[in-house]
Amino acid sequence: MKVGVKLPEVTFHTRVRDESVGGPNPFRWEDKTTADYFAGKRVILFSLPGAFTPTCSTYQLPGYEKGYPEFKDLGIDEIYCMSVNDSFVMNKWAQSQELQNVKVIPDGSGEFTRKMGMLVDKDNLGFGMRSWRYAAVINDGVVEAWFEEPGLMDNCPDDPYGVSSPETVKEYLVEASKASAA
Template identity: 70%
Template sequence: MTVKKKVPFVTFRTRVRDDSIEGPNPYRWKDRTSDDYFSGKRIILFSLPGAFTPTCSTLQLPDFEMLYDEFVKEGIDAIYCVSVNDAFVMNAWGKALGLQKVQLIPDGSGEFTRKMGMLVAKDNLGFGMRSWRYAAVINNGVVEQCFEENGFCDNCEADPYGVSSPQNVLETLRAAKAVTAA
């Protein structure tokens, strides 16, 4: 991922709640674009290999949710989690974790992840093509800072986690703010 690079323009196929739809699945399709998510705001985007997977579900996503208000204090308008999973899986995952603040972005076909240069094969785990784990500060659609885990490669034997942790991203934002204030 390249700093000062504009995020790719893609259309994300999402599902949104619609109270006019009866039954157990009151959702409809809604297309949202990169501009809808990234234009005119400073956000944290983080990506991970998959919904419901151990590190993603027990550490990374819950910790971004828990630290959300701390990120807002550092000038962040929103936090998004993107994964190469479809809208149904992402909605179920958000519901299972009780998310209130972090928004999930389904990248079912992996188009956004591929155009970000972060698509890797995870065939060794039976996942197929997925995202490498990373986080980024994106300001008005342009990558301001990136936090990419080490070892980027197809079929990586390890699942590195630390560089893209919310704690590391938050510490980096705070340090940059302190330097600017000095």
């Protein structure tokens, strides 16, 4: 359980749209830190094995995207999707998913994921090192609630999904909202 843990300080190498660059690919490099994403905000962070993969693209990411208005009503400022993929892949995946609300964070080298203790070997699928599937509610850079799929291991023969689903996180937020109102 990682509740109460402060997120590791890392620098993410991102590509951001900048029309001044011109051409067919108007993006520039922009480094962002853990603080840039998480300081002073209450956010949902969910991490998954890979962009464009079936569970991630069919259920998890679309579920968080569609549920965004409800999450905002429950006190969430942002929703971030992280994967051990580079910024080019994450941006293309966000575009293909037509994201309007969820923002993607590329953890290309896996540094953040490793420091969170969630980096696993997925050589059995030809992926190499990737993130174990999890979600968290992060409040000002500190883990408020943690939702980790069972069976954390290298080369897991299956891809558990449910604990980190948007429905599970929403249940937590609804209960937390009721508790704070009482």
